[in-house]
Amino acid sequence: MKKKFVNIEEAVQVISQQGFEFAVIQNPEYVYPSLEIHPLAEKILTPPNTLTAVVCDLDGTLATTEELSIYSLEFMVRQISGRYTRESWKGFDPFIDYPNIIGNSTTKHIEYLVSRYSNFINPDCLKKAYFCAAIWTMTTGHDKQRADQVKSNLRNLGCKNILLDKKLNELIAERIFDEDLIQDYFLPKYGNDFETKDITGTVRAATDIFYHRYHEILEGIKDDKGQRLASELLQDNSRHLIEMMPGAGIFLAFIKGWLADATENFIPVLNELMKIKNPQHYQPVNSEIIKVKLDRLAKTFEKKPLRIAVVTSSIYYETDIVLTALFKTISAEIDNWPVAEEKKSFLRAKFSDYTNYFDAVVTADNSSEMRLKPHRDLYSIALHKIGIPKNKFDEVIGLEDSESGIISLRTAGIGRCLAVPFSKTGGQDLSLAAHIFYGGLPELLLNNNMFQDF
Template sequence: MKKFINGQGASRIVERMGKEFVVVKNPDYVHPSHDIYPLAPRITRPLKRIDAIVMDMDGTTTTTEALCIHSLEHMVRQITDRMSHRVWGGLEPAEDYPHIIGNSTTKHVEYLIKKYQPYIKIENLQKSYLEAVAWTLKFGRDRKRQEEVIGNLHYFGLKSLLEDKRFRHYLSLERIESLDFIELTRYVISEFAGAIKPRSVTDLVRFGIDIYYHRYHEILNVLLSGRGDALSKELFGKAGIRLIEPMKGVAVFLALIKGLLGKDAEKLLPVLLDNAAEMDPDFSRKLIQFSKKHRLSQLGTAFMKKPVKTAVVTSSISFEARVVLTEVFRILREQISRWPLSVSKKNKILKKFESYENYYDAVISASDSSEIRLKPHRDLYSIALHRLGIGREHFPNVIGFEDSESGTIAIRAAGIGMCIAVPFSETQHHDFSAASYVVKGALPETLLRYHLFLDVK
């Protein structure tokens, strides 16, 4: 095949690559402006066997999407000086959420910057950005993120901040009290804010990304310190709400596909129905008609004979994935310990769930790719398939689960024809045209109504 061809030649090749295609817009600073992907043939029939399952993290496996949305909204509030909910009600779920869930952080921030650019106040942008810089370099726990912040300082001509003796002194301190940090940020703002002069939307996006990560990583640090309950009141209006927890049905789903339940899967029918009721009591009542213990038993037996390779995929960076999944698996162990199973059976399951590294065959994060190649690009899921050792001939035996439009596109673009959309409240307005099925009851419905799309006789 020729490497260099004209438009007509390209068209002929594209026509042979498939029947469905998707156009993906790239960030403003990337050439070309769009990429075109052929989508894997859509599979809707039950599979004879399942070789692998790939699942999104935020919104599909965990509830962290709400924290990401909060951090994005917080970024907008900071740079527009609209911190009060009385002044601005916040992001619009129907209008904004489809653009800020499921893509890369760059795309999320780029959308918000373009929409709210008329309201940005330069002095608030300067202050918020320098606070983010100081916090990240002093308290940030992800080295790559710190390197990106330093890179941006060089890009914006703020190398002198890194060379400032007073700033370097604060960074060198082993411990720094909150009042000292406030003093540090005041000093940095007074000395360097005037040098911050955005020249383009791309500059504003760079500032916005660092401000967003400041807030999100600040939340993760609170979680790591064990003070999550206190922060939940600020974020959700009341204390006691977990900042991060598994989506409903995840515990049973993950134990089942690894062959850890066997015939005992039928004993967890009440657990799945309770999970469904917590999501929507009315839907739970409808789901009962599909709920048959023997089908769960059949699934459990099938996966016990052939456990499935499993990967979790996320557009979050590795530090975020590590914190989130560690907390999620801690809660999963709590849930499993309450299951109506024998002690020996639970101990076997708990051993597999002792850490997310012990459970998953592959964990793919944004750190494994590039910010410009995240969803809806196929790269993360292609990397997952490669890490799992799944050859192209076995792609039709893979199932992908996603909660966002971009995620479902990425799954199909990676060659996976069985793509299941499991939307939650924040993604209910997404376009799931790329999905084989849209399962509003998420994993409980996937198991009880669709029997995990496996042709179990």
């Protein structure tokens, strides 16, 4: 198309030529225009002649990190409202809130929460929590990009003078966070400068409060305190804060062809994991039939391993901690896999470093906060990074757990987009997916054989 500018009638004509279904995507509050319309790739329901690659969401699809994000978002709401206890506020409504705080960018999640709970916001609590978050990030946080954003937000919220404060800069240089100084020194001296003005300002402050807690927890995980933190936050001594979704480790090994000599051993394991993932609709599979199909597919992947890109709306700093912890849990899981010790050693070596496993890791740092899911950008970047041209998109399957993720896949051109929801996204509208696997990755392998039988 040579013409770059069109009137509304011409625009409608151009758009109508792009497809039959479209997604209306709301932009963050500070972005013009307020929404965009994107064509959706047509759903592909037939088996592929060739399967070349997988593009896969991280949080909620491979890893349990969505729970950590939800916890940190709830922490943020409590901090800005002063409703610190369950008695004062019971927490998020799973049916109303979860669809709006899972799957999109952090900005979109926090915009929703600031609007939804605007009547809760206590200006004094917001101010105190913000100063605490900003000073912690600058003095103790390990993500320079986040510290730079905090400094920018301080300027936008009227607090630029604090950045020149001698005491603050000494604390930054010595990497000391002193919470007492916030109440006794920084708030009395600079608190009156703090002004949010509008929803954008409140979202800026709330975002820094969210990241304070989220990064505080991630630092604990990085320092091998994950199990203790899980005990504190989840009241469960048996869990880690970051774990594989059921069957994810087996799935990752399978698509690389590493289980070709042991598929029969994994059928009962996958069967049990599918039951755990979706007990209400669980139906056992016919092991004899599945064995033949899985063997054939496993040998195909042994000859031609699938390329895989993992995609997340998190920044690289967060993703690195999560994937490092995740691959440690896979190594621990391998101890219980039904294979010989020699094979276990081989698999542990393969999963020793996530950077050697994934063909591409795409994070928010590869794009922009305003272009995260449900926009297509992260998946478009992923497809490019693993070398899939547009005429081969039908050889790719996309895996997502949320409505926004499915929209992102289809706007990126992936018609074979499969939903693998978990407990907190099962109630979302996933009808845009080509197929929904409530039994997760185990069901994908067992009942539909990597989409070969669908």
